[in-house]
Amino acid sequence: MFDPKAIDDIANRLASAIPPGLNNFKEDLEKNFHAILQSALSKLDLVTREEFEVQKMVLAKTRSKLEDLEKRVSEMEKPLTDKTEEA
Incomplete structure (x- = not known):
């Protein structure tokens, strides 16, 4: 949550x-x-910077995995599309 010291500082200012x-x-x-x-x-609905950074890393890792899976699916589909093009 929000740092109470920061709230005190803002209120004081x-x-x-x-x-x-x-x-x-x-x-x-x-x-x-x-x-x-x-x-x-x-x-x-606030999160700490630390929580944000953790989720940012999780998202980057998930994106990387998704890209790898998309490449694998594309490679697996290629022989199927080649066969249908030959027919």
Whole structure:
């Protein structure tokens, strides 16, 4: 899921962007930002970079196997198509 430290960092940066006249609300706003971000991000179907990279490697391996199988099928079909062309 999403790194809680990253959420804290984003909430802190948002709170830091508050105009100086509203600094007395900064702590409350930072907590609210954190809660809103946590809620919104938890609803998303996210994966970690590590999970993504693993699936990327699995897909590459699957593609390679599929290409090999397509070549093998093509080689197996070639004699059959040659026979039908001769007839």
